[in-house]
Amino acid sequence: MIECKNITKVYKNEVETWALRGVSFSVDEGEFVAIIGPSGSGKSTLMHILGCLDTPSSGQYFFEGKEVSKLSEDELAEIRKKKVGFVFQMYNLLPRATVFKNVELPLIYEGLPKKEREERVKQALKLAAFPEEFWFHLSNQLSGGMQQRVAIARALVNNPKLILADEPTGNLDSKTGDVVLKTLIDLNKRGHTLIIVTHELYVAKYARRIIALRDGQIIEDAPKEKAKSLKLIKE
């Protein structure tokens, strides 16, 4: 479904920083991949490129067979809107808006009529196992775990092919983290391709495939059972 060919990313400030130095791999539809690595290894940069938030400095990135590395900002926005769902470590909800409105937001940019939006928001909230009595609470009145489930519902409301989660449990205790992960795994079972960026072992252990990064390069790309790099990250 997605394919990276020799992707590099260089940030040019006062000094040149190489965030990615030639990364190549592909992910098939329905896969569950964990991208692991220490901080500064380039995982976030890679995720931004995979999620079409950014374009590589060189190399090619194919999304469903279409090369997106040369697309304009608006064309990238179109792909993000229709095909990608993001789950962030900091949830990134609109604090003053209700749960319902937060989940509805991507559909507003899609220009769907009100009725259809409401149907899809309800569906998404149910899929994210979000309790119905809190649907119209303001999102900043919820606990972290609840907020992250709102974010998951928002990520899947567009029925995206690809769900990208950047340290989705990073701000949660392990118990609520588990609930959030289970929700994500459920979505993967329903056919959404899931890529989780993490540096936590217990998160990575749920994945079926591990891609380990260090210094902007892939040091291992293997099924979870065979991945040696899992031993390198902390419990």
Add this chain to the structure above:
Amino acid sequence: MRIEDILKEAIFAISANKIRSGLTILGIVIGIASVIAMISIGQGANLEIIRSIEGLGSNILTVIPGAARVGAMLYGRGTAQTLKEDDINVLKSIDGVLNVVPITQRTFQIVAPNGNNTRTTIIGASEGIFSVREISIEKGTTFNEEHVKNIAKVAVLGKNIADDLFGEENAVGKIVRISGINFKVVGLAAPKGGAMGLVFDDMVYVPITTMQKMLAKSEYLTSILIKVERKDLLPKVQDEAFLRLAEKHRVDPQNPDFSIISQEDVLSTLTQVTNVMTIFLASIASISLLVGGIGIMNMMLTSVTERTKEIGLRKAIGAKNREILAQILTESVLLTFFGGAVGIFFGWLISLGISKFAQISTQVSFSSIILAFSVCTLIGIFFGWWPAQKAAKLNPIEALRYE
């Protein structure tokens, strides 16, 4: 993104910080209110002028002796003696002319039998003056054709003159002395007020023949009024009258010994003056509008910076640059539009107050309201553009990281 959603999002964003939005709007409210009030004073003055010109009667051309330039407001040489009774017949024969009224006017002492006296303008005119100048009679009658033909010593008094000479008494039927000659008062003109420096209520009307033979002892006319059938015939009749009179007087049309003034010309000159005044007042008031606009820009910049993360998120989930631009612009336009609506209301109140307490006539016209709304929208777009551009150009990754 649907327009209704853009609006809803903008209202959502504005209502998030009601106090700040309200205070920012205040600048626009004050600006628009003062512009509306100032324009209303200018337009009130304009209206006053139009009313007073129309008070002179409608569709009238005035022939005066000497040359006149309307543009520079030089209205003839009042002492030139070039107009005569027989010019009347020339003018009457022009197509579209309804009536022609010769006028000779002088200032004389007028004395009542009880000894009260005053000095005022005595208008000697044909009986047509009353219909052409639209002077109605309160008591008694006007003088008629017979009076004019017979050089009758009759007079119609203006309201103020009748009050000065006779007080509460009924003046009709009484005798007054004008320049030592007895005149019988046949009628009282209804109060009409003034127009263009003429105070109708201060005038006394006598037959033109009586004026020429007994009072002025001169056959020359002070002016001739030409009443034209319809407004659209005015220019044509004006040109025709000019040529005929020039021919009759045997003068070069380039250098005539008379002038024909149309009320339209006078009106346009005078409204030019009030228009300049209106623009002047409005531009002073617009300074506050400008300050209000800068306030809007300031608030929008703050609000965009505060919402950097939110804008980053909106972009991450697929908002295009132009959708963000539209949202922020809509916010600022909504703010100015709302401020404009409130400002128009207060401006209207102020103009009501001015006309009530300062006795200056004001008028809030529909066009000034439309103007105010358009200016508000423009201010919203103009001062919202930079903040909106700033928001639209945010890099989503950096915006999401913003703390």
